[in-house]
Amino acid sequence: MSRDWDRRHCASKGHITYAPDEPGLRERLRASTAVGPVWRCLRCGDFVLGEPHGSGPAGNAPLVPRGRALRDLFILRFLAVERVLRGVLVILAAWAVWKFSNSQDAVRKLFEDDLTVFRPVANHFGYDLDHSPVVDTIQKTFDYKKSTLHVVAGGLLGYALIETVEGVGLWFGKRWAEYLAVVATAAFLPIEVYELTEKMSAFKVGTLALNVVAVLYILIGKRLFGIRGGHAAFEAARRGESLLEVEAAAGVADGDDTPAAGAAGGQGGTKAPLPVRRRSSADTV
Template sequence: MDWNLRTCSRKGHVTYAPEESRYRDKLEAHTPLGDAWRCLRCGAYVLGEPHGSGRADDAPVLLRGKALRSAFILRLLAIERWVRGLVLTLLAIAVFRLKSSQVSLQELFSRDVSALRPFFRQVHFNISDSATIKSIQHVLHTKSSTLTVVGVGLLVYGLLQVLEGIGLWSLRRWGEYVAVVGTTLFIPLEVYELTETITWLKIVVLLVNIAAVVYLLVSKRLFGLRGGYRAYEASLNEESLLEVEHSSAA
């Protein structure tokens, strides 16, 4: 798949007129229909005035090539976070409803998420085998006053997953920080889940989350790694010039 063409077809081309003649001459073309400018993303010539102009260093930084694939990965992670947040929120609601119900947590949760049962069956997830659910039940049966604490904790963590998803989907740096912290906090729970039963889904989820943490830390230079935020900003500024160089040399 040509990610650049795919994105231009959805969002439109981006043209830019650099002040430096060595770049401008290669990006501009004169045609019988008028001047045309090369798109910085896909390299196609577009008739009409450029969308922007100025120094090559100030050219817009576009998602292209590896950056587009990176954005695709982050948005897949965002969807996974939203699904997880939905499950945790439903579980929190089930805990709150236990205050006025005599049914077990599995029965109440299973009844409330009946619409998601086909999905759970497809991924071979059995809530009855969850070590986390069993631990919550043990706590609830031991001391009923912990219902509110457990419910609030699940709700807060579910909302954190939703917040992670928003940050990752919008490709914000704060979202990357929240995703790393939230995912790291969740890894011990996933390891604990494996102590009860081992399934391919749990193993895959654990490996994906570990890989996501490492990927975000290294590629986004979080928490001071590889020069930290300043080095990351410098790399973005360098990429803006590379956009012009790449397009003019295409």
């Protein structure tokens, strides 16, 4: 199943091949055909005709998300899009509050004039505009001080900034963004729960459920705050799924004692991890 996921991504984004300098590992990633050499894609594992996209020491190979790491990246990017869209909507709300604060009296007069026009129609259908909760809420906002509305607009703008920065960081797979997402989202969960106690709606329930799942997924799946071994265990698991590590381990199992296989101390059955650089899983997508 993960192989199909990798192939679908390669079909849309293209394959990524690499020729390591280590002879043993290089031969495991290369094959000869009647039409020319082929190299294994570092993401899906299929052989691709043509010259490799890069070459050099195995430790300098691009870190290509594959398998679970690729699925995790897609989920994070879904959350990133949701965060950025939410940030844009909150920015629009902040702009509306600020605009309203600067023309409060004009809006009040316009609203009261329209209310007078629609009152006979509302009375005809048995709707009492003078005791409507919606109308009362709107009329109360006209009594807010201009400074109070400016504070509200500033607060909304700050919240939108957090959501936007969080979304951009999640899109690029930055670990600091994962911490920010967990802390910021968890901080607003009590408010969302309180809103549900005031008035229940499908939208509010869905938003709360999405945020709870997002917090648990990032917290546990990304091993934040030392959970399940923390960052070191997360990086070790991610590197262990890379094609270069898999092929190096296979070379050791076959008795290949080349430096690519990383046999420690000349022991053919012991694998030393490749010196893969610590980079974000989104460095190469």
